Structures are given as structure tokens and as C-alpha cells.
Amino acid sequence: MGPRGCAPVGGVVVLMAGARIPVFLLDVSGLDYEDRLTASSLQGLANRDGPRLFLDHGSYDDPGSRRTNSVQMTEENWRVKYRQFLSRNDLDNLDEYQKSHPMAVTVLRDLLSAIRAFPGRAKGIVIYDPALVESVNLALMLAGLSDLLVSHPDRASGVREATGLPVVEDLRGRFQSRVDLSRWAFTQLFHECRPGQVACVEPEWRRSEFADYIVQNRLFTYSLASFSKGGLRTLGQKLLLLLIAGPFGVRNFLFSLRLDTLVRRLAVKLLGSGAPEVRLAIRIQRAVAADPYPTIFGWHTQRDDEFAFMMLLSANGLRLVPSFLAGNYSFHSRLPKVVPFRQRYVEPGSVKLEQDKVYLTFVLSDGDQLALMNTAEVGNWRRPERGSVPFNYEVQPLLVELAPALLGSLYRTLTPNDLLVAGPSGAGYVIPPLVPRFPAYLRHTAATCDAADIRVITQYNADPARRVVRELGRAGGNLLGFLAGYFHLGRTPRYLAAGRPFVACAWPHLDQIALDTDKVLEGIRALVDAPGPYPRFLACHLFAYCTTVSDVSAFVRSLDPDRVRVVRADEFLIAAKIHLEGKER
Numbered sequence: 001m002g003p004r005g006c007a008p009v010g011g012v013v014v015l016m017a018g019a020r021i022p023v024f025l026l027d028v029s030g031l032d033y034e035d036r037l038t039a040s041s042l043q044g045l046a047n048r049d050g051p052r053l054f055l056d057h058g059s060y061d062d063p064g065s066r067r068t069n070s071v072q073m074t075e076e077n078w079r080v081k082y083r084q085f086l087s088r089n090d091l092d093n094l095d096e097y098q099k100s101h102p103m104a105v106t107v108l109r110d111l112l113s114a115i116r117a118f119p120g121r122a123k124g125i126v127i128y129d130p131a132l133v134e135s136v137n138l139a140l141m142l143a144g145l146s147d148l149l150v151s152h153p154d155r156a157s158g159v160r161e162a163t164g165l166p167v168v169e170d171l172r173g174r175f176q177s178r179v180d181l182s183r184w185a186f187t188q189l190f191h192e193c194r195p196g197q198v199a200c201v202e203p204e205w206r207r208s209e210f211a212d213y214i215v216q217n218r219l220f221t222y223s224l225a226s227f228s229k230g231g232l233r234t235l236g237q238k239l240l241l242l243l244i245a246g247p248f249g250v251r252n253f254l255f256s257l258r259l260d261t262l263v264r265r266l267a268v269k270l271l272g273s274g275a276p277e278v279r280l281a282i283r284i285q286r287a288v289a290a291d292p293y294p295t296i297f298g299w300h301t302q303r304d305d306e307f308a309f310m311m312l313l314s315a316n317g318l319r320l321v322p323s324f325l326a327g328n329y330s331f332h333s334r335l336p337k338v339v340p341f342r343q344r345y346v347e348p349g350s351v352k353l354e355q356d357k358v359y360l361t362f363v364l365s366d367g368d369q370l371a372l373m374n375t376a377e378v379g380n381w382r383r384p385e386r387g388s389v390p391f392n393y394e395v396q397p398l399l400v401e402l403a404p405a406l407l408g409s410l411y412r413t414l415t416p417n418d419l420l421v422a423g424p425s426g427a428g429y430v431i432p433p434l435v436p437r438f439p440a441y442l443r444h445t446a447a448t449c450d451a452a453d454i455r456v457i458t459q460y461n462a463d464p465a466r467r468v469v470r471e472l473g474r475a476g477g478n479l480l481g482f483l484a485g486y487f488h489l490g491r492t493p494r495y496l497a498a499g500r501p502f503v504a505c506a507w508p509h510l511d512q513i514a515l516d517t518d519k520v521l522e523g524i525r526a527l528v529d530a531p532g533p534y535p536r537f538l539a540c541h542l543f544a545y546c547t548t549v550s551d552v553s554a555f556v557r558s559l560d561p562d563r564v565r566v567v568r569a570d571e572f573l574i575a576a577k578i579h580l581e582g583k584e585r
Contacts, residue, residue: 053114
């Protein structure tokens with residue numbers, strides 16, 4: 001039994017009549033990384049039975065919180081365009097929850113008060129080794145498996161004296177390198193951790209937000225690079241790049257004869273050649289069970305990059321749930337939805353193709369990231385311009401399982417101009433041409449999207465081999481079609497695959513991703529004004545850390561409605577299907 005009046009069912013609390021969820025709120029915005037780790041480990045333990053402890057992480061003024069998007073999310077961009085909608089982000093989420101979930105919120109004074117508020121949840125302390133920062137991940141695993149609080153050695157005595165908790169594990173001096181530590185953890189702890197899921201977390205970035213979910217769910221967690229330059233390893237990466245973006249004719253040939261499997265296997269083998277760190281990462285990833293599909297949380301390390309990370313995990317058959325800055329997910333995951341996941345779609349029969357129009361649709365990127373979900377689409381959902389123009393927001397469909405109430409808050413406040421679509425490339429981030437069991441991934445994606453009433457998917461590649469497109473068309477479920485390409489490399493094809501339209505995004509080209517908003521909108525205007533046949537279908541994928549729905553709302557008002565029809569992705573794809581079917585006849 002969970003808190004009085006609350007019954008936990010499958011990890012999610014079901015409220016009994018008249019019950020109020022007792023919630024404790026702790027402000028950690030003024031704490032340093034070391035104390036935030038302790039607070040997050042406590043939160044993971046406290047929220048196992050239900051949503052009990054909520055942390056206020058404050059604003060994202062620390063430049064380290066913008067580390068992976070530092071080009072676009074400059075300090076000026078953050079202060080001028082984003083901060084006002086994110087300055088009290090966690091508290092805004094809690095306020096939203098209280099509109100639909102009866103809660104009794106108690107504000108805690110400090111970290112020690114929080115520990116005392118949950119007697120018996122922690123059985124002791126695990127001390128990590130500051131000389132080997134990767135030991136933080138091992139400490140989090142041990143905290144989850146043995147109900148411990150994670151502590152820096154300089155803070156452990158204070159926690160011990162205030163609570164009486166003993167030091168159960170001390171990791172100082174036990175390992176010489178991150179590879180030694182991760183190899184020991186894999187051998188000794190992997191089988192005890194939650195099956196089907198792992199996490200890759202970079203402790204050097206000193207962000208504790210996702211640590212609570214790791215502890216709560218006993219995830220195996222590591223920090224190993226996915227690529228090391230030089231020798232045959234570079235050749236391995238080039239082989240994977242060949243399958244993603246090599247000459248179109250070569251890719252089609254390889255996929256049509258199913259030689260892509262051999263190329264992928266050789267590439268992964270070469271990537272681990274002479275690189276113990278990468279080889280161990282491969283071994284860990286391949287050990288993740290299909291439950292129902294192998295999942296990795298987290299983000300890349302500071303020793304590699306997103307693309308190298310994504311290529312390796314996709315080739316090893318995993319999907320990523322990006323989790324950098326994903327705060328309070330041990331809480332979000334335990335709160336039930338109270339509204340149905342339902343969207344108001346355009347009826348296909350009501351769409352009349354206008355032959356003289358430019359059809360234009362906008363998609364906000366990066367919704368696959370949990371951080372965009374717990375920041376209301378980087379604040380776009382809180383902007384007054386939302387709903388003023390047709391606009392598509394990427395979301396992570398797996399939130400139907402990971403955070404149903406958080407996802408439900410979007411459905412509860414949908415306007416007729418808002419449409420939620422799946423981020424790349426469905427239920428979890430993958431690079432489709434590299435996925436060894438792509439039909440299995442698509443089946444699970446279709447089922448998850450049906451549960452979320454999502455019928456449009458943005459998929460990573462603008463121009464994958466035709467076999468990949470055919471497999472997309474056979475995905476099943478209620479999908480209307482696909483908008484394709486985080487970016488493109490010059491080819492922007494349009495296909496019908498099993499009756500489903502596949503339309504490559506016209507914006508951006510790879511060289512245009514880093515442009516500022518003014519240049520983005522200038523570039524889109526040039527596409528709209530360019531001479532060419534009608535009807536024309538322009539899908540624009542907008543980088544969420546640069547361009548906002550406010551920017552788009554002002555831009556749309558400057559367009560000529562007699563020439564341009566701005567629509568949501570559902571109408572866009574239905575119109576594109578009508579056009580493509582006409583061309584095929």
C-alpha cells in the first residue's frame with residue numbers, strides 16, 4: 001500500500017475517492033552538485049511507492065545546462081527569448097499537476113529535513129570517489145540496489161551524524177580507470193539491475209537531474225565513449241555513414257540485397273578495434289534485453305558527440321530516450337494521467353487539395369528529449385502565441401509509460417492549431433538505416449503512438465534507402481505518414497509507402513542548422529517564393545533551441561494567404577497523399 005488513500009498499481013498511484021497525495025517539496029536550486037546528488041538519490045528512493053518528493057531545480061542560468069546546444073542557445077538567446085518561460089519551470093509543472101491531481105504539498109526546509117521526512121527509505125550511505133568521477137554512476141547503481149544515499153566524502157560525516165545512517169559502501173581508491181570501474185560493474189551488477197534498460201550519463205557535466213530515475217528504477221549506468229578516432233575505427237564510422245548518407249545508388253544497392261547487415265556488423269567490429277572503452281560500451285549495449293525493445297537513457301559523453309553515440313547504439317539495436325536535464329522523472333513516472341490522450345484530427349475526406357498553393361508546415365525539433373517534455377517544449381507551450389498558427393510539436397511517445405500525467409498536461413491544454421507528433425524516429429530516438437530489427441522497432445512505435453493518439457512521425461533521415469521507406473509504410477497502427485529529416489543533404493524526396501506519404505523536410509539543409517532565427521525565416525521565405533510547380537509541399541523542421549512558435553506566428557502573418565496555406569502536419573500529409581496519388585495514376 002502506498003500513502004494513505006493512494007494505491008500503487010504497476011508503479012503508478014491510483015487515487016481513492018477523496019484522497020489527497022501527500023507531496024514534499026524541496027528547493028535544491030541553491031545546492032551544489034554534490035548535495036543535489038544526495039537529494040536526487042533520496043528522491044529516487046522516496047518515489048518508489050508513489051509521487052512523494054518533488055525537487056525544484058530552479059532556472060537553467062548555469063551555462064553547463066546548455067552545454068550540448070551552446071551554439072544556438074547562447075547566453076543572449078537564453079536571457080532574451082527563453083528564460084522568462086523557464087525561470088520557475090519545476091514549480092510550473094507542480095502547479096499544473098495541482099490543477100488536476102489533489103495534493104497536499106509540504107515545503108521542506110533543507111536537505112537534512114528531507115532525509116528525515118522519509119525515515120527508513122535509506123539504509124545507509126555510499127561514498128563516491130571524486131578522483132574518478134565515473135564512480136558517481138556506480139554509486140547511483142549501488143544506491144538503487146541497496147537503498148543508499150549517494151554522498152561526496154566531505155559531506156558524508158554530516159549526513160551520518162544528522163541521520164545515524166552508516167556508510168555501507170566507500171568507492172575511494174577501488175578503481176584505477178573508468179574502464180576498470182565499468183567492467184567490474186558490468187560483471188558484478190548488470191544482472192541485478194532492471195532488465196531491458198540501461199543509462200549512459202556523463203558525470204563531468206555535473207548535472208544531477210536524472211539521477212532520481214536511475215536510483216528509483218535500479219538502472220545499470222555507465223559513462224563510456226562511443227568512438228575513438230584513428231585506424232580501423234575511423235573506417236568503421238565511415239561504413240555506418242555510408243548506410244546513412246552515402247551515394248543514394250550505393251545505399252539502395254546495399255539495402256536491396258540486404259548487404260547492410262554485413263556492413264553494419266563489420267563497422268561495429270571495427271569501431272571497437274584497439275579501443276577498450278568503446279569495446280566495453282558495445283558489450284554493454286548488446287547485453288540489454290528486448291523488454292519490449294532495448295532502451296538506453298542518457299546522452300553522449302564529453303569524449304564523443306551525439307552522432308557517434310547515436311550511430312553506435314542504433315547499430316547495436318537500442319533506442320535512446322535522451323535524458324540530459326530530465327528532472328523529477330521519478331515523480332512524473334508515478335503520477336497517473338487524468339485526461340485521455342486524444343487529439344482532434346482533420347478528416348481525410350474534408351481535405352480538398354488546392355492546386356495553386358504552397359502548403360507549409362512547421363515542426364519544433366527535439367521533442368524526443370525528456371528535457372523538452374519537462375520544460376513544456378522549452379517554454380513554447382507557455383507562450384501566448386501558442387495556438388495562433390498551425391504548429392506541430394515533437395513529443396516522446398514513450399511518455400505514455402514514463403510520465404503519463406506530464407504528457408497528459410499537453411493534451412489537456414491543446415488548441416485546435418496544436419498537433420503533437422512523434423520525435424525522431426518514433427518511440428525512442430534511432431537512426432533508422434542502422435537499426436538491425438527495424439520492423440520490430442516500428443511495430444512497437446506504432447502501438448505506442450496509437451496509445452498516445454499520435455499519427456505523424458518525424459523520422460531522422462530525409463532520404464533513406466527505398467527499403468527503409470517501404471518498411472516505414474508497413475509500420476501498422478493508425479499512422480498518417482512521415483515528415484522526414486532532422487536536416488537534409490540536398491535530396492528531399494516524396495514517396496507513397498503502402499499508401500502513407502513520406503515527405504522530406506525542405507528545411508534545413510545540414511549547413512543551415514546553426515543559423516539564427518532571422519536567417520532561418522529568410523531561408524524559409526526564399527523557399528516559399530521560389531518559382532516552381534504547384535502545389536508545393538514545404539515541411540520545415542525548426543531547431544527548438546533557436547526558433548520559437550512566437551517567431552513563427554509573426555512570420556506567418558507576413559505571408560500571402562492567397563499563395564500559402566499554413567497547416568498542421570495531418571492536413572499537410574493528407575494533401576500530399578492526394579497529390580502523390582494523382583501523380584501515380
